[in-house]
Amino acid sequence: MFLNREAELTSLQQRFDDNNAEFIIVYGRRRVGKSELIDQFIIKNTGVRILAREETKELQLKQFSSELTAFFGDMHLSSVVFPDWDAIFSYIRSHKDKRVIIACDEFPYLVNEEPSLLSVIQYHWDTWLKDSHLFLIICGSSISMMEEMTMRYESPLFGRRTGQYIIKPLRFTDILEYFPDFNTAVKHYAVFGGTPAYILKAERNKDIYENIISRILSEDSILFRDTEFILMSEVSEPRYYFSILRSIAEGNTTPSKISQMTGLERATVSKYLQVLMNLQLIIREIPAGEPLKSKKGQYFLSDNYFAFWFRYVYPYVKSIEMGNGRTLCVQEVKPTLQTYIGRKFEGCIEDLLWKFNASGLLPFRFHSCSRWWMKEHEIDLIAFSDTDVLFCEVKWQEKVNAEKVYANLLVKSNVFLSYHPEFRDRHYLVIAKTFTKESGIASDKVHVWNTASLEEMYRRCRLQINKKRS
Numbered sequence: 001m002f003l004n005r006e007a008e009l010t011s012l013q014q015r016f017d018d019n020n021a022e023f024i025i026v027y028g029r030r031r032v033g034k035s036e037l038i039d040q041f042i043i044k045n046t047g048v049r050i051l052a053r054e055e056t057k058e059l060q061l062k063q064f065s066s067e068l069t070a071f072f073g074d075m076h077l078s079s080v081v082f083p084d085w086d087a088i089f090s091y092i093r094s095h096k097d098k099r100v101i102i103a104c105d106e107f108p109y110l111v112n113e114e115p116s117l118l119s120v121i122q123y124h125w126d127t128w129l130k131d132s133h134l135f136l137i138i139c140g141s142s143i144s145m146m147e148e149m150t151m152r153y154e155s156p157l158f159g160r161r162t163g164q165y166i167i168k169p170l171r172f173t174d175i176l177e178y179f180p181d182f183n184t185a186v187k188h189y190a191v192f193g194g195t196p197a198y199i200l201k202a203e204r205n206k207d208i209y210e211n212i213i214s215r216i217l218s219e220d221s222i223l224f225r226d227t228e229f230i231l232m233s234e235v236s237e238p239r240y241y242f243s244i245l246r247s248i249a250e251g252n253t254t255p256s257k258i259s260q261m262t263g264l265e266r267a268t269v270s271k272y273l274q275v276l277m278n279l280q281l282i283i284r285e286i287p288a289g290e291p292l293k294s295k296k297g298q299y300f301l302s303d304n305y306f307a308f309w310f311r312y313v314y315p316y317v318k319s320i321e322m323g324n325g326r327t328l329c330v331q332e333v334k335p336t337l338q339t340y341i342g343r344k345f346e347g348c349i350e351d352l353l354w355k356f357n358a359s360g361l362l363p364f365r366f367h368s369c370s371r372w373w374m375k376e377h378e379i380d381l382i383a384f385s386d387t388d389v390l391f392c393e394v395k396w397q398e399k400v401n402a403e404k405v406y407a408n409l410l411v412k413s414n415v416f417l418s419y420h421p422e423f424r425d426r427h428y429l430v431i432a433k434t435f436t437k438e439s440g441i442a443s444d445k446v447h448v449w450n451t452a453s454l455e456e457m458y459r460r461c462r463l464q465i466n467k468k469r470s
Helices: 006-018 034-044 057-072 085-093 107-113 117-127 143-150 172-178 182-192 208-215 222-234 238-249 255-262 266-278 304-321 325-358 402-419 451-469
Strands: 022-027 047-051 101-105 135-140 163-166 282-285 298-301 368-374 377-384 388-395 425-432 446-450
Touching: 006 022, 006 034, 006 163, 022 034, 022 143, 034 047, 034 101, 034 135, 047 057, 057 085, 057 107, 085 117, 101 107, 107 117, 107 135, 107 143, 135 143, 172 182, 172 325, 172 451, 182 208, 182 304, 182 325, 182 451, 208 325, 222 238, 222 304, 238 255, 238 266, 238 298, 238 304, 255 266, 266 282, 298 304, 304 325, 325 368, 325 377, 325 388, 325 451, 368 402, 377 402, 388 402, 402 425, 402 446, 446 451
Parallel strands: 022 135, 022 163, 047 101, 101 135, 388 425, 425 446
Antiparallel strands: 282 298, 368 377, 377 388
């Protein structure tokens, strides 16, 4: 099953229809859906995706020779093995007037075996490929290697690419329709995150705890150790990175707190945090309204499943290996999972607000939306334009007293406004699963939404999008 990726497919299709030579870089961490995206693109057009293998150059050349000649229908060459990469590209040149996609998947395997391949591609792009009708894609799962090989100034391929797509985990709105209802989608997105290979492992109509037990807390599940494998393929000193990521998952979000928990020097922590950000495994958040260089930044795991894994799996690997997954779920996961989901629910709401914003369903169009904190005060989300601001409080709870939450939000918002008086028009939003009663707040500046309201607004967004496409 293929989930979303509508923006990437639309962009790729526009490039294909323009009929110009393309040299596209597609990269992102493992299991995020790069290969499936390319396959879906090829299905709508004409092309071939060749999956490179970690083997000798001779075997790689044999594979590429066989798959390319088969794709182009040159049966008289089916037994030919081209002697080198120059010969491969010379053969491709004989088909340069055809509008076809040629995609090389797991490209770093080829370069590891033959580093000069980068210069070979540079030569052929500069001498004829850039004037052809071919659509060339190179794809890889190592973010650091792909960027070093294709985008760094020192690389022979620097300046040659015509576009790049870093494929990130899906957003909440991308998977919402995959589940039978809104609340089920929130629970599963909070745990399994937006990696397609993970979210598709969850059985849509099964209880979240049963999915956790069978799909995560079981030694035979790919999700049990996959996070570990991904990290070990990207970093050279995994024990330090594992310690830092576990510390963040347990709520230590500043370098000083991470240093205290892990015992690593502050300078060492800062260095590893930068690497983890480059790998897009963590993000640095700053309070709403603060400059980018603010010293108030905090670090969070960027992927929900990584956050869940480091919180509930990594500390208990031995217990899971001994077959205690169900007991672990009862003793460690169930008592705190709703609090964990509550924090991830805020991210789901932020994603929805951006979607509503694009469709004009909010009181104004904002250009920034993020969390805010100062000393003992914290607001879940603040969205603002140059003149308008929306304060939002999010509760993953039933029977919430909207008036009480609003009153508290009003106090905190006044603290924020004391530092940012430039916002003339102020709006307030309270979100919860359900409320104790119909809100008695009588104001067009205050909005109270339950999850049923959110689901209905999302459907309005989808209708708008579908109308525009038709």
